[in-house]
Amino acid sequence: MPSAAERTRTLVQSTCSAALLVPGLSVLHPDQLLPDSRSMGPQGDVFLGLPADSPVVRAATHARGDELAAVLEITDVAPVSVPHRIRGRARIAGPLTVVPGLAEPGRMMLRLETCEASVDDLWGFEEVEPEDLRDAAADPLVAHEAELLQHLHAAHTEQMATLSALLGDRGECGCAEHRLDAVPVALDRFGLRVRFIEDGSVCFDARFEFPDPVRDVGELRRAMHTLFEAASC
DSSP, rough: OOOOHHHHHHHHHHSSSSEEETTEEEEEEEGGGSSEEEEEOOTOEEEEEEEEEEEHHHHHHSOOOTOOOEEEHHHHSSSOOSOOOOEEEEEEEEEEEEEETTTTTTEEEEEEEOOOEEEEETTEEEOOOOHHHHOOOOOOTTTTTHHHHHHHHHHHHHHHHHHGGGGGGGGGGOOOSOOOOOOOOEEEEEEEEEEEEEETTTEEEEEOOOOOOOHHHHHHHHHHHHHHHHHHH
């Protein structure tokens, strides 16, 4: 399974929505707290792009040293329609400072030093040490996960349903007709998580591990083919 640090770094480098919160700072619109870009530097700090006239940028510009504390909250929502769609949240907290010279006209780059981090997701809640986050790598499928899950859900409904055959008695879910919808809800290099649903209500999640971690979409296709073959036997 992916480590907590890897899952957190994956969320940082994903397209999930994120808000930058500064205690005591009031804004007219919540959108003013949303960075339009984010990346992680080699030391594990997060670099955030915002409009130059953002209240957060103004606060960081007038702060002295590292006296401005901030929290980046990332919310991960499943890219397919499914009950309980929020898959997780990550939180990174630390001092916020302006980085001059890295932004385009009309924008500013802010640096959030990682002092505390945590992730609360489908695996559970874990705190993440800053050095572990620094050394972790994002999942290699992060840039393609949303598209891949949507494709599986739209084009491979029947094959997804066959995965319940790999669950034994659990695949019956205690339902009268034992008919379950199988919705792909999360995907990473280690495996696929599927949410089994009857009549709009979640029965359970199941995790299907790949024989070996995949490194790219090509290896993923082969792993999924092997998984569907096993389910159809």
